[in-house]
Amino acid sequence: MQEVLRAHLEQIIPLTDEEFTFIESHFILKKYKKHQFLIQEGMPVKYVYFVVSGLLKLIHTDDTGKQQIISFAMEDWWESDYQAFYTQTEATFSLDCIEDSVVLGLSLESYQTLCEHLPKMEHFFLQKANRGYMALQRRLLSLMTSQAKERYQQLIHQYPTLVQRVPKTLLASYLGVSRETLSRLSFGV
């Protein structure tokens, strides 16, 4: 499991064995079954998660009980309710498993320790944060400008594996279209 994390980190920062031993000692390995929750709305958020295997969804439930999918997370992705995690407040999102998942959790204290003791890790997290910001900005723009068909095509182009693994109902919710519209779109591609 840890080798997956190491390979992922080393895409950005080369590490010595000693450094990696220090890093991995701060992560906690957790296994979840499909439908299990890692984060629940209204509860404290203890960890940011690195996904070793599996597939998860970050969702928000509005006042009427309707769910919006904020994002998906699969192998090599990081996910959490970041607002609640960084500010140590209650979750406004939920994170649960679409598939059985194995994750490595990092607490805020450990995140800060890693950044303080290993400037490389601060560099790594800065790179990831910048990339995350850019991806989110593209998603925002796509929601503001594109028709459902374009949004679907962009998603296939960017994340082909994801589109195959995510149930169509969830994909429709992520794209902000009805299940029926999505069927028409995916048939036409």
Next chain:
Amino acid sequence: MQEVLRAHLEQIIPLTDEEFTFIESHFILKKYKKHQFLIQEGMPVKYVYFVVSGLLKLIHTDDTGKQQIISFAMEDWWESDYQAFYTQTEATFSLDCIEDSVVLGLSLESYQTLCEHLPKMEHFFLQKANRGYMALQRRLLSLMTSQAKERYQQLIHQYPTLVQRVPKTLLASYLGVSRETLSRLSFGV
């Protein structure tokens, strides 16, 4: 001008005079008139900008010529076409002045130099990147879930000064509503 930057940085990282002298030597002061462009779609993006004074808008123009407002930036905010800046590719957004503006520009080379030589600066940028990500996530959620009226009220609550300074037509575009709808909303608040 530089004191504004120093006060801003010191909200997150305390600095010695020597450190700040090193930092400020990497920024370039620029002044722009209302309607002038700092970034133009299709052109290289040389700087990320810290706004000393003024008000700017980051916009995207779609294939039909319609403009979407991605974000506003005023005093103490950072703005750029980050995708183009970090990857040194051509801009897909434009950044121009709603009011006369004074900014401090930081090139990618200088950004990297500051991060390498002063771990504090990497820490600063990580904090800002995380906060930027959270703000963008709230904006995304707001676009996905809220009615125009709620979006307007959230904006007033979060950025009261901004709402007063931005022309109504631009505010309507940012909120994704017509100018007429916005008039009804702002009358009712």
